Amino acid sequence: MSALLEVAGVSVSFDGFKAINDLSFEIDPASLRAIIGPNGAGKTTFMDIVTGKTRPDKGRVTWGEHNISLLRKSEAEIARLGIGRKFQRPTVFEDQTVFENLIMALKNPRNTWSTLFYKRTEPDIERVEGLAREIGLISELRRRSGELSHGQKQWLEIGMLLAQDPQLLLVDEPAAGMTVGEREHTTRLLREVAKTRSVIVVEHDMEFVRQLNCRVTVLHEGSVLAEGSLDHVTNDQRVxxxxLGRSGER
Incomplete structure (x- = not known):
């Protein structure tokens, strides 16, 4: 099986600081991966490169079975190829209902004409209801998004990404600020999503990573330090x- 995403020999520097150093990484279709590492390890820069926000100094980033180079694509083009990114803080339209947030996010034509004359169709409504069930917000469809709890807003944003029908989701620290119950729901949600598409979770919380029960990649100084199960990597002396021996943040 060929990789869905392949990052090969990628490096990038900022003002002489090598944020990513000859990084090679790949993820298969319909799989779940956690990326961990100390502050300054390159986790955010990795996501920035994959989504087109940052251009590397060298290396290649290829996508899908046709090995499309993402380095020649804009952020919008990369999103249309099927890569969605969720930042740590949820960004939903708080004055709109859960239903309205989800229906606005559906993968439909986005030109001026189609937007002006868009009419809700029965398939669109059914799709929104299906997404709401998937993320656990079916009973909150008519509620303003600003009234949701922090965890519910995180789920809504995941649902808005799923509405775009991505093949890969990049999710940044989803467990931050959640209650125990919300964390458990988020674990189940991400594991379920990963049955049909790929999910990369960047996380600091080791207990949350353990609950995900997936392959773990450890980054350090912009390179892969170790890979394997959480038990395997946390027993690695280098990890x-x-x-234990590093502090500081970038």
């Missing part, structure tokens, strides 16, 4: 030294 122990990096987490």
């Amino acid at each position: 122990i030294e990096v987490y």
Whole structure:
């Protein structure tokens, strides 16, 4: 099976600081991966490169079975190819209902004409209801999004990404600020999503990563330090030294 996403020999520097250093990484279709690492390891820069926000100094980033180079694509083009990104803080339209947020996010034509004359169709409504069930917000469809809890807003944003029908989701620290119950729901949601599409979770919370029960990649100084199960990587002496012997943030 060929990789869905392949990052090969990628490096990028900012003012002489090498944020990513000869990084090679790949993820298969319909799989779940957690990326961990100390502050300054390159986790955010990795996501920025994949989504087109940052251009690397060298290396290649290819997508899908046809090995499309993402380095020649804009952020919007990369999103249309099927890569969605969720930032740590939820960004939903708080004055709109859950239903309205989801229906606005549906993968429909986005030119001026189609937007002006868009009319809700029965398939669109059914799709929104299906998404709401998937993310656990079916009973909140008519509620203003600003009234949702922090965790519910996170789920809504995941639902808005799913509405675009991506093949890969990049999710940044989804467990931050959640209650225990919300974290458990988020674990189930991400594991379920990963049955049909790929999910990369960047996370600091080791207990949340353990609950995901997936392959883990450890980044350090912009490179892959270790890969495997959480137990495997946390017993790696190099990983122990990096987490216990390093401080500072970038």
